[in-house]
Amino acid sequence: MKIAEVGTGTGHRPSPRIRYLPRQFPPEQLWTSNVKLRLMDSLRDPPEALHGKYDVVHLRMWASNLRTKDVKLVIRSVSKLLKPGGYIQWEEANLLNQDVRSVAGKDFEAQVNKLFVSAGIDYSWVTHLPFSLASCGMTIIEHKERQFSSGLIQIGTNTYLMALREILAGIKRTGSCTDHALLQTCEKGLDELVASRADGLVYNWGPVSLLAQKFCSARI
Numbered sequence: 001m002k003i004a005e006v007g008t009g010t011g012h013r014p015s016p017r018i019r020y021l022p023r024q025f026p027p028e029q030l031w032t033s034n035v036k037l038r039l040m041d042s043l044r045d046p047p048e049a050l051h052g053k054y055d056v057v058h059l060r061m062w063a064s065n066l067r068t069k070d071v072k073l074v075i076r077s078v079s080k081l082l083k084p085g086g087y088i089q090w091e092e093a094n095l096l097n098q099d100v101r102s103v104a105g106k107d108f109e110a111q112v113n114k115l116f117v118s119a120g121i122d123y124s125w126v127t128h129l130p131f132s133l134a135s136c137g138m139t140i141i142e143h144k145e146r147q148f149s150s151g152l153i154q155i156g157t158n159t160y161l162m163a164l165r166e167i168l169a170g171i172k173r174t175g176s177c178t179d180h181a182l183l184q185t186c187e188k189g190l191d192e193l194v195a196s197r198a199d200g201l202v203y204n205w206g207p208v209s210l211l212a213q214k215f216c217s218a219r220i
């Protein structure tokens with residue numbers, strides 16, 4: 001079975017070694033026979049040499065890196081990697097269907113959702129992902145939305161709060177939100193949530209998992 005990992009974070013493993021390596025690809029004649037190096041853009045068609053080569057394409061956690069208008073571009077691109085009958089496995093974070101269990105958390109959630117709207121960030125594409133896959137010729141085999149199990153709630157909360165800090169920093173850096181008072185309110189609220197993590201804070205995104213299949217007759 002051949003699996004293509006697209007945006008799953010597995011590419012981070014070589015990162016610590018980057019500073020010891022040249023800033024460009026080595027000459028092709030020095031590559032080993034099992035290594036191919038190339039730049040790829042998930043919003044464009046993959047190289048023709050990769051069309052129909054994979055049994056599974058695995059995507060994970062694109063919520064903050066993908067805009068609604070680009071969702072079908074990614075689906076069509078990765079679908080071309082699949083063999084007929086191949087599968088797309090997609091794990092995602094639904095930031096509009098969360099597990100928040102405190103008054104402070106719910107207050108922050110309401111404020112940060114206003115901030116996202118003000119900054120032009122739309123996470124609703126995750127909710128509509130099954131329909132987007134179906135409209136691109138995929139058949140939905142399984143679609144699950146759930147909450148984290150009790151053993152994962154704390155690490156999920158810690159991870160999400162750190163991710164939200166990065167999201168707010170990005171909004172501030174790009175100037176995409178002109179409501180500076182709202183941004184400051186969200187930054188202060190997030191700091192307070194981070195400080196209260198040891199008190200049993202629960203602030204989790206909604207985990208989403210999808211499995212979709214490409215058939216021979218699928219038109220993409």
